[in-house]
Amino acid sequence: MHYTGYLAIHDMESELEREFEVRGMKFAFKKERLYLVEGDGPDMIWAQMTARNLEKITITSINDGASKLKEKGRNWGLFTVGHHRRAQLIQDELPKYNTKPIPFRHPLPSSPMGFWTLWEQDEILATQVTSSPFAIGEMDFQEDKVMPPSRAYLKLWEFFTVYAPEAIAGGTAIDVGSCPGGWTWVLRTLEFDKVHSVDKAPIEKRIMDLGRIDFRQESAFGLDPKDFGEIDWFCSDIICYPERLLTLVNKFRAAGTVKNFVCTIKYQAETDWEATMKFLEIPGSRIVHLHHNKHEVTWFLKGANA
Ligand SMILES: C[S@@+](CC[C@H](N)C(=O)[O-])C[C@H]1O[C@@H](n2cnc3c(N)ncnc32)[C@H](O)[C@@H]1O
Numbered sequence: 523m524h525y526t527g528y529l530a531i532h533d534m535e536s537e538l539e540r541e542f543e544v545r546g547m548k549f550a551f552k553k554e555r556l557y558l559v560e561g562d563g564p565d566m567i568w569a570q571m572t573a574r575n576l577e578k579i580t581i582t583s584i585n586d587g588a589s590k591l592k593e594k595g596r597n598w599g600l601f602t603v604g605h606h607r608r609a610q611l612i613q614d615e616l617p618k619y620n621t622k623p624i625p626f627r628h629p630l631p632s633s634p635m636g637f638w639t640l641w642e643q644d645e646i647l648a649t650q651v652t653s654s655p656f657a658i659g660e661m662d663f664q665e666d667k668v669m670p671p672s673r674a675y676l677k678l679w680e681f682f683t684v685y686a687p688e689a690i691a692g693g694t695a696i697d698v699g700s701c702p703g704g705w706t707w708v709l710r711t712l713e714f715d716k717v718h719s720v721d722k723a724p725i726e727k728r729i730m731d732l733g734r735i736d737f738r739q740e741s742a743f744g745l746d747p748k749d750f751g752e753i754d755w756f757c758s759d760i761i762c763y764p765e766r767l768l769t770l771v772n773k774f775r776a777a778g779t780v781k782n783f784v785c786t787i788k789y790q791a792e793t794d795w796e797a798t799m800k801f802l803e804i805p806g807s808r809i810v811h812l813h814h815n816k817h818e819v820t821w822f823l824k825g826a827n828a
Contacts, residue, residue, distance in 0.1 A: 526563035527573035527637065527647065529601055529658060530555040531811060537568040537793060544795050553603035556639060558647075567798070567809050567819055571599075571659030573637040574651040581644050584608065588615030591638060595650040598636045599657025609640035623662040626679045626711075627687065631655040661813055671726045674759055675704035676814040681784055682712070685810065685822060689782070694753050696720070698742035698770070699760025703729035709757065710735065718750060743770055747777035758785040764797035771821075775804075781827055783807075788818040 530538040551558040581587035638648035691713040701721035709717045807823040
């Protein structure tokens with residue numbers, strides 16, 4: 523028997539539990555915020571990391587645990603669900619890996635990052651097949667504390683580093699719900715030829731001073747796709763109901779002029795599952811909870827016109 527392990531996001535276990543319900547799934551075991559499903563399971567939005575083919579390994583000592591893990595792979599991210607000290611002593615015997623914050627668009631680690639936990643005193647659960655090249659799905663950037671006017675830029679940094687590293691510069695981007703200007707700044711550093719930036723609020727002057735930004739102070743919901751021509755990236759971080767965002771996205775999809783979309787779906791107190799599932803039904807698209815997302819998720823669609 524093998525398991526699929528889902529590590530819920532800190533303080534958001536209820537979101538993952540609700541997602542199990544929505545998808546008609548049942549978990550077999552739970553310890554701390556690690557959930558085990560028997561056999562294979564799908565990718566889950568509210569898991570910060572998915573561990574596939576988890577197998578149980580009986581160990582007789584700390585050294586035995588470390589050597590059995592080393593036989594299976596080099597890199598191991600640990601999440602402890604109990605026996606914390608014993609687990610850490612095993613981890614200390616394993617090869618070290620780089621945990622330093624990385625720069626924007628730094629190439630992703632190419633070697634697999636495994637996952638393990640000490641499930642019982644003498645029983646490890648481990649796999650080398652995980653959804654993230656970073657230990658337990660956590661990553662940090664070398665932040666820019668000078669230019670970005672808000673920390674929202676970290677979401678777009680994470681997206682273009684982890685989920686769209688192949689995205690090429692040049693072309694046109696549109697950033698809706700853009701103020702104070704963090705995402706527009708990221709798009710400018712990516713050297714798009716033109717960034718259309720739209721918000722009801724004003725954008726910061728120093729972002730405008732970067733040049734090649736067409737700022738429009740108006741509601742994004744009134745935009746006409748015909749006014750923009752071909753768009754390489756449609757980016758939205760608008761604060762609005764998910765259904766409203768969906769209508770806007772569908773308007774631009776229907777125009778057939780947008781190659782790629784990346785949008786934050788923001789929730790009020792409750793996650794709007796109905797709208798979320800409608801986004802997921804858009805062919806070829808995915809929804810992830812970025813490490814830099816809060817009570818919101820990121821929907822993206824690459825190669826919409828392919
Ligand atoms: C979270 S902020 C965006 C932060 C931005 N991505 C950044 O990096 O600085 C959300 C923005 O959505 C904008 N917004 C809300 N309703 C809007 C609408 N109907 N049209 C355009 N922008 C809207 C707000 O004015 C706000 O600036």
